[in-house]
Amino acid sequence: MTKVLIATTKPFAPVAVEKITDILKTAGYEVILLEKYSEKKALLEAVADVDAAIIRSDIFDREVLEAGKNLKIVVRAGAGYDNVDLPAATENNQVVMNTPGQNANAVAELAIGMAIMGLREMFSGKPGGEMRGRTLGLHGFGFVARNVFRIARALGMEVIVYTRYSKAAAAAIGLKVTHSLEELYEKSDIISIHVPARGEHLKSVSYDVLQHLKDGSIIVNTARKEVVNEPDLVKIMEERPGIKYMSDVTPDCANLFEEKFNGRYFFTPKKAGAQTAEANLNAGVAAAEQIVAFFENGDKTFQVNK
Ligand code: 3PG
Incomplete structure (x- = not known):
């Protein structure tokens, strides 16, 4: 079964998590939720056997990407993807996407x-x-x-x-x-x-x-x-x-x-620009739909590490 990790140190609004989960479960995928983690170890463990990940500003450096042995796609629910090591992802044949405009x-x-x-x-x-x-x-x-x-x-x-x-x-x-x-x-x-x-x-x-x-x-x-x-x-x-x-x-x-x-x-005490229920819903839902489109149809429209 396709496993999708939602890894967010700064969690999405509950309404967004619910909708994202719903989209992924309807596609027949398993959802693993890792929120507010403070140690990289938790992320390294969580990413170890998932096929896809939805993230925000979470750091997906070489170590994290390499720990994702089955990881095929990372979708940054948002605009900026400076938190993902693109060359490392490309070397590992992992597709990285963002969700432009959604937040x-x-x-x-x-x-x-x-x-x-x-x-x-x-x-x-x-x-x-x-x-x-x-x-x-x-x-x-x-x-x-x-x-x-x-x-x-x-x-x-x-x-x-x-x-x-x-x-x-x-x-x-x-x-x-x-x-x-x-x-x-x-x-x-x-x-x-x-x-x-x-x-x-x-x-x-x-x-x-x-x-x-x-x-x-x-x-x-x-x-x-x-x-x-x-x-x-x-x-x-x-x-x-x-x-x-x-x-x-x-x-x-x-x-x-x-x-x-x-x-x-x-x-702002914590980056707050995209911290609205609407933005979380838009970006989170787009990320989930992009993952489904990728696995079901090979759709790579929003890939940023081409
Ligand atoms: C972005 O790049 O989309 C914004 O900076 C929002 O980042 P965030 O999802 O970490 O709040």
Whole structure:
């Protein structure tokens, strides 16, 4: 019998677990649920004799993938797959997929929420600002950014974007594409980062780019901490006392923020962008359906380690 592991240190909402289980059981598969595990040992044991795994930000490194002797497919229920060692999976003939777009609205709503929180001076009672009329710069234009764009437009914002790969998609909806990242940072009141933690995006938010920010601007990061050069961010925040940083990922240098930037930053205690029942349902159900389609029809549509 095909065995599917659901391994989530940060569990899905119960309604999502129920629906995922239902889809897999209807296909005749056995479901093994490993939630809130704190030790890698538990994951290594659980993965040992399963055929498939549904995960979130759970680390599937070479050791875990190799421990999955029967493991044929890993589906990351979400967008970013920087937690999976793709070369190792490819070497083991294991297919890795994500579920693009499924949790995008949840992350976009958090990005907008954090932007408002920053503009309103962390709801401290100090006079803040309004979104309407301000310019929002989208750094990247994937599914999350497109949802941020939709919401920002409704709030009466000007929206501009810097993207290399989705220029046509942006232009098609009348969105102004800047010539460079520097231009995006220079023209925006609020920057929302939406690029993955790989390739040229790693540490792409560097001093060269940040120095173009206006004082008083807000950076919202619902992507990954790896896309920001943290020492450069600290440097610019020291130089410009009006800049704020709102992030769904706690930076490695969080202690420096505590020391130096009181009232100018916010970090969610645990990555919370996709933590809604709706996003869990959408991404979890997509993952379960992709696994069934893979085993029943050989469907590899969302494979990321091609
Ligand atoms: C993603 O990449 O889809 C988001 O960062 C959500 O990650 P999570 O499933 O760990 O909350």
